[in-house]
Amino acid sequence: MVARPRVVVTGNARRWSPSWWCTQLTLWLLGARAVRVSTRHRVSRNADIDALIIGGGDDISPNHYGQPAKPDGDYDPARDALEIEWIKWALKTDTPMLGICRGAQLINVILGGELNQNIRSLRKRTYNRPGLLPTKQVWLKPSSTVRAAVKKSKLRVNSLHYQVVTKPGEHMVPVGWDLDQFIQATEHSTRAIIGVQWHPEYLFYLPSERRLFAWLLSCVSARKERP
16 A cells, blocks of 8 residues: 655644644545644654645744734744744755745745735725635736646635735745735745645635645655656
């Protein structure tokens, strides 16, 4: 029997974590095994890891991108440090990587990008209320990896964020935008790295959203087939 690919999934350390359970289920349905990593769930980076998902959650400490902290910011420095280590490891080892919401932001930040810490007052054409249902529209750039992966030029996605990438990281290319032209998806120009601002794990019942995870696993297969 062929072993399931092992995918590290980072996230919060809470016992009840719907994002973790949804991601684990999605990967299992696609033939992979999810390995939970948090400040309470430690895994050696020397283990047999095939891919990495940086999950959503708390705000990233702004000192990582040269901005002052907000008084109402919900930060988790220990989680920042843990996920930064994993991202740097993935970059060093050329491990395929998917960033979800906070994860997409952190990948860009580690590569030199910047964020807007609060876009609530700047939204004009999209809802300001967070929601798990696919109510927001996202347009994808033609010929982008994300568009090819989901097999759609336009998506309806959920929205739980109020921060966005304003300056993409080095070699990270914006490839998705909402109605207000906020960046909703980025991808690396030469590596197997995608970041999306929405939460596809909560939309695993939609074929287009499952395809993002399938893309990650296809990158694993392609990597193993290299001579």
